[in-house]
Amino acid sequence: MLNILKPLYPAFFASLKSNPESAHITTLKLLEQLYSQGDNFWAKCIIQDIEKSFSYHHPSLCQSLWNLKFDNPLGLAPGFDKNAQGAGIWHSFGFGFAELGAVTLHCQNGNPLPRMFRLPKDKAILNRMGANNQGAEVIAQRLQQTWQKKSRSIPMGINLCKSKITDLNQAADDYLGSFRLLFPQADYFVVNVSSPNTPGLRSLQGGEQLELILEALQGENKGEKPILIKIAPDLEWEEISTILRVSEQYNLSGIVATNTTIKKEGLKTEILPETGKLITEEMGGISGKPLRNRATEVIKFIYQETNGKLPIIGVGGICDTESAWEKITAGASLLQIYSGWVYEGPWVVKEILQGLTKKLAEKGLNHIQQAVGIEHNNC
Numbered sequence: 242m243l244n245i246l247k248p249l250y251p252a253f254f255a256s257l258k259s260n261p262e263s264a265h266i267t268t269l270k271l272l273e274q275l276y277s278q279g280d281n282f283w284a285k286c287i288i289q290d291i292e293k294s295f296s297y298h299h300p301s302l303c304q305s306l307w308n309l310k311f312d313n314p315l316g317l318a319p320g321f322d323k324n325a326q327g328a329g330i331w332h333s334f335g336f337g338f339a340e341l342g343a344v345t346l347h348c349q350n351g352n353p354l355p356r357m358f359r360l361p362k363d364k365a366i367l368n369r370m371g372a373n374n375q376g377a378e379v380i381a382q383r384l385q386q387t388w389q390k391k392s393r394s395i396p397m398g399i400n401l402c403k404s405k406i407t408d409l410n411q412a413a414d415d416y417l418g419s420f421r422l423l424f425p426q427a428d429y430f431v432v433n434v435s436s437p438n439t440p441g442l443r444s445l446q447g448g449e450q451l452e453l454i455l456e457a458l459q460g461e462n463k464g465e466k467p468i469l470i471k472i473a474p475d476l477e478w479e480e481i482s483t484i485l486r487v488s489e490q491y492n493l494s495g496i497v498a499t500n501t502t503i504k505k506e507g508l509k510t511e512i513l514p515e516t517g518k519l520i521t522e523e524m525g526g527i528s529g530k531p532l533r534n535r536a537t538e539v540i541k542f543i544y545q546e547t548n549g550k551l552p553i554i555g556v557g558g559i560c561d562t563e564s565a566w567e568k569i570t571a572g573a574s575l576l577q578i579y580s581g582w583v584y585e586g587p588w589v590v591k592e593i594l595q596g597l598t599k600k601l602a603e604k605g606l607n608h609i610q611q612a613v614g615i616e617h618n619n620c
């Protein structure tokens with residue numbers, strides 16, 4: 242039934258342009274309500290319809306990674322469900338996994354409004370949310386209740402960020418506090434040191450502080466859950482190489498490439514209508530189409546540097562089969578989507594997955610894992 246609505250999506254999307262954050266909050270509230278009413282006949286019918294319209298299963302897309310089973314490689318990127326309100330329902334939208342958060346130890350409001358802007362000419366989003374979330378304790382409780390009702394149907398990750406009120410030199414304790422509270426509620430964790438919207442956060446990518454954070458988390462973890470690090474697209478190759486060395490030293494399970502970019506040159510949008518200011522003068526990170534090439538370059542670099550031995554979650558500008566396939570062949574085992582999902586609508590997950598299955602068949606490959614990094618074999 243929801244497929245009937247697909248032609249109306251562009252008009253619906255355009256009508257929400259004036260206040261994208263309110264639209265976002267309303268969507269999450271509706272999904273939370275729908276999930277909590279899951280025993281009700283009508284809620285059940287709606288959830289079934291969502292599944293029927295948006296899900297796609299094919300054996301060539303299933304894979305096991307870190308002892309977790311992924312029904313397909315496309316996940317929901319963090320930032321969409323910061324407070325884990327939709328944790329129980331993301332699988333119904335066809336995602337192979339979902340990453341919740343960013344979660345910080347302390348509850349925080351984030352930056353002043355407005356802080357999320359659509360750039361339709363660029364098929365991009367500019368955001369300076371500032372990791373607004375209800376804090377690790379509240380989110381841990383919400384997740385515990387969610388999993389009590391029904392255990393996780395897809396792998397769930399949690400994106401951890403430093404609280405704004407915590408000094409950079411106390412970052413390790415802050416991440417550790419959240420990790421301890423959330424440990425039972427997730428299948429993997431991502432150390433987010435790459436958001437441009439928490440002052441000084443990205444400096445943690447280079448310094449000794451990163452080692453302290455990873456030492457603290459791995460000390461607590463004792464090898465039980467996969468821990469990954471998410472990096473910025475704006476790093477130099479040397480800086481990425483250093484992170485890869487540290488990742489090996491601390492036995493990280495993978496790299497998420499990439500977060501949003503602070504580079505705003507070359508965008509079609511020159512002035513941000515909401516503020517009247519030049520886009521290049523606006524604070525925040527750009528996601529979506531303008532990020533696509535750089536994120537893919539970073540994935541290629543990581544794959545080459547690690548000889549394909551360190552799993553990569555590829556994210557940045559995925560909006561169709563081509564952009565998803567490009568990241569897989571560059572070296573990503575898993576993918577995430579945010580802006581593309583918002584721009585194209587929830588149908589895009591199924592379309593991408595169907596497209597990937599077709600691509601595999603065209604290339605004579607039986608399984609998605611055979612396509613990971615395949616581009617490097619042709620050099």
Ligand SMILES: Cc1cc2nc3c(=O)[nH]c(=O)nc-3n(C[C@H](O)[C@H](O)[C@H](O)COP(=O)(O)O)c2cc1C
Pocket residue numbers: 318319320321323342343357366368370372400433436471499500501528529530532556557558559577578579580581
């Ligand atoms: C509004 C918004 C909020 C975001 N919040 C987070 C976050 O809390 N943690 C994080 O690691 N990434 C965050 N991101 C970045 C996304 O997870 C993703 O890395 C980025 O948007 C690139 O993917 P895309 O081009 O598919 O959007 C956010 C992105 C957007 C648009």
